Amino acid sequence: MSEQLMILVAGPYRSGTNDDPVLIQRNVDAMEDMALAVFRRGHLPVLGEWFALPLLRRAGSRAIGDAVFDQIFHPVARELIGKCDAVLRVGGPSSGADDMVATGRRHGKRIFHDLSEIPERRR
Template sequence: MLILIAGPYRSNTNDNPELIAQNMHRMEEAALTVYRAGHTPICGEWIALPLIQQAGSTQVGDTVFNEIFHPVAVRLIDHCDAVLRVGGPSAGADEMMNQAALKGKQTYWAMENLPVASVSSV
C-alpha cells in the first residue's frame, strides 16, 4: 500500500525550526517503519516543502506556505491507499485523517494496527 504519514509538523513548536525538525524526524522514523512493513510511505512535507520554497515562501505560515502545505497532503490522499496517524496533537494531521475517511481510504491510528505486507524482492 501507498501510505501517507500524518503527524504534527508545526504543532506545539511555536514555529521553532529545531522543534519542527524533531517533528519531521518522528514522521520519517514512522515512514521507515512503514517501509519495513512492506508498504511505500510518503510524507506530504516531502512534496510540499520544495514547492513552498520554489513558490517564494519566506517563513513558515506565510501566505505561500498556507497555499501549498496542507492542500498538497489532501491531494495526496487521492493517490494513497491509507493514512497513518503518528505523533502528538495536531489539527492538521487530524484533518488528514478526516479527509481520508471521507474519501473512503483506510485509516490507521496506531503503527501496530498497520498490516504487514508480503515483500517481493526485485
C-alpha cells in the first residue's frame, strides 16, 4: 500500500477572468473537481482558497487584489505547501499557480502535472 499524500491543487484563480466572479468560480470548481479526483485516488487534497477565502472575509477584504487580499491570498497557500507532501498543477496559465509549483520545488515537494502521475492508494 502506498503512503497517503496531502496534495495542494494549484490552478488558475483570477487568470483569464478579468476578475469576473462567475469565471473565478469556474476556476475554483475546476480545482475542486480535481481535488475530488485526488481524494478518490486515496490522498488528501487541499486548495489554498479553502484557507484564504474565509480569512479574507474576516480580515475585511473588499475586492480581489486589494491590500488585504495581497497580504493573505498567496501567502496562505505558500505556508500550506510547507505542510503538504506534493503540489498538483492544473489548468491553464497562472502566475499564482506557477508560484505554488516553484515554492513546492524550493521546499523539496513532489510536483505532479497530471492526475495519472499520482499513485493510487487503497484505504
